[in-house]
Amino acid sequence: MSGYQTGIIVLLALNTIAAYGVYLPMSAGQLNLGIAGFMAIGAYAAAYLTNACGWPPSAAIGAGGATAAILAFAVAMPMLRTQGIYLSLATFALGQVISAIFLNLDIVGGAAGYPVATHIEASVVVSAATLVVSLVWLMSTTRLTVYFAAVKNDPLVADLLGLNVKALGVAALTVGAGIAGVGGALYAHYFNYIEAQYFGVMLSTYTVLYVLLGGTQSVWGPLVGAAIFTLVPEALRSSSQWRYAIFALFIIVFMALRPQGLLTRGLSRQRTQARAQSGSTNS
Amino acid sequence: MTMLLSIQSLSKTFGGLEVVRDLSFDVPDGTATALIGPNGAGKTTVFNLISGVYPVTSGSIRMCGVDIVDLPSRHRIGRGIARSFQNIRLIPRLSVIDNLLIGQHVKLKRPLDVLRPFRFARDHEWIRAAKAELSAFGLSQYADEPVGLLPYGVRKRVDLIRAILSSPSLLMLDEPAAGLNASETRELHRHLDILRERGTTLLIIEHDMHFIRSICEQIVVLNFGCKIAEGPFDQVRTDQQVREAYLGTERAT
Structure with a gap:
């Protein structure tokens, strides 16, 4: 496999992890526009642990995810007092604050960026992404997914049916941040260099777009969205500088045609029905 | 007869507006009680106070003798209080079964x-438990359908099944027959008959008097947040205050 192809696959893996970091809170009704901030925390925490404390990369990457999750847990209670667009603004602001802090934190290089000494192979990144997708898929076979949908759909009814709406919201935000933190930590150790500017608005926005494009109704939506966003711009590379314009146009047309995202529940239902029908004709 | 729900001098004000004023009534165990009154009488507010959507201004709400006014709303379903909503509030894109799973939540044995x-x-x-309840009420063919695609009357009854999956002792129904056609109303009637046979106590807000008469033993009439009459249907029907509340006073000529 060429270096170029490996690079694309790693990018796809990293984008997929980030997309699931956005997907989980979104399935509970929270639009997290600050996911890059949580990725930055994971990246810097893990890089510091391998650089300065001599941790093995696997432990450091796990710890990076845990750090992002702990921070999300700490800010979740005050942040979830806001709802809807205001919650999105709060997460957006948090992402900006985190990025600004790392930009000014001299212990991790400040504005000059932070080189990471330990390198991980592409296979590690891909395995981690596979693990994240498997875990989220496993979660989709539990009650938790239905409960998140209930909280998103109607928090008052969810509460009256006995669900702990606040705890579910905190859980969704925290687990999402933990996943994003792992993604950031993997990024740091694959590319061996991080800078605060990378974890900015564009990264958060693109990650949200992966999820919206893929669809929030199916657990595979973020994976498909991340794949399209990673691969299509590469396929359009031949049209040189016009590729971004073409891709932007593609997104607009796509969202107009399928506002619920590419994968919807209706789609998977049609498939199961078709399978059931073909099964009955066979027997 | 033991009282399942006992409301004593309940009041609720929003700002300066008294929506419920010094309201007291009892719901005996195993009966069906109707809460009626003109629009704006405070009926839904009473439901919201019992289920804990709003905190009470003063008074007590006793469930099996225990005051629950300080109990957080999400713990009340565990005390046996379940309700349906005036406008159906199910999750439209999820299947009937998935919606019903949420109703089972309080019956889970372990947090994990x-x-x-x-x-x-x-x-x-x-x-299996969710499907069993669906088939008990003759709705099993809808199990895997997304709720949003179902007819109104079926959605209303799915909402009821979600509520009873928590095995409530008291089920509160907010205008269950509103918007239903004649055959849907008959099906709802059968549905409630099954619940009554099981011993579930019902508290019903409803405007359809024929429906109330055929289901409820006891009527509580509200007007401007106060109780103006209480008793069996025929007694309440002839009450002067009730007639005035619904039809207005006759001008002396």
Whole structure:
């Protein structure tokens, strides 16, 4: 496999992890526009642990995810007092604050960026992404997914049916941040260099777009969205500088045609029905 | 007769507006009680106070003798209080079964059950329990349909089944027959008859008097947040205050 192809696959893996970091809170009704901030925390925490404390990369990457999750847990209670667009603004602001802090934190290089000494192979990144997708898929076979949908759909009814709406919201935000933190930590150790500017608005926005494009109704939506966003711009590379314009146009047309995202529940239902029908004709 | 629900001098004000004023009534165990009154009389507010959506201004709400006014709303379903909503509030894009799973939540035995990947199991007990209730009310053919695609009358009854999956002792129904056609109303009637046979106590807000008469033993009439009459249907029907509340006073000529 060429270096170029490996690079694309790693990018796809990293984008997929980030997309699931956005997907989980979104399935509970929270639009997290600050996911890059949580990725930055994971990246810097893990890089510091391998650089300065001599941790093995696997432990450091796990710890990076845990750090992002702990921070999300700490800010979740005050942040979830806001709802809807205001919650999105709060997460957006948090992402900006985190990025600004790392930009000014001299212990991790400040504005000059932070080189990471330990390198991980592409296979590690891909395995981690596979693990994240498997875990989220496993979660989709539990009650938790239905409960998140209930909280998103109607928090008052969810509460009256006995669900702990606040705890579910905190859980969704925290687990999402933990996943994003792992993604950031993997990024740091694959590319061996991080800078605060990378974890900015564009990264958060693109990650949200992966999820919206893929669809929030199916657990595979973020994976498909991340794949399209990673691969299509590469396929359009031949049209040189016009590729971004073409891709932007593609997104607009796509969202107009399928506002619920590419994968919807209706789609998977049609498939199961078709399978059931073909099964009955066979027997 | 033992009282399942007992409301004593209940009041609720929003700002300066008294929506419920010094209201007291009892709901005996195993009966059906109707809460009626003109629009704006405070009926839905009473439901919201009992289920804990709003805190009470003063007074007490006793469930099996225990005052629950300080109990957080999400714990009240565990005390046996379930309700349906005036406008159906199910999750439209989820299937009927998935909606019903949420109703089972308070009956889970262990907290970690929430994380059990039960969809791997063929015919898991939770799915079976939800399907059993659906078929008890003759709705099993809708089990896997998304709720949003179902007819109004069916959605209303799915909402009721979600409420009773918590095995409530008191089920509060907010205008269950509103918007239903004649045959849907008959089906709803049968549905409630089954619940009564099981011993579920009902508290019903409803405007359809024929419906109330055929289901409820006891009527409580509200007007401007106060109780103006209470008793069996025929007694309440002839009450002067009730007639005035619904029809207005006759001008002396």
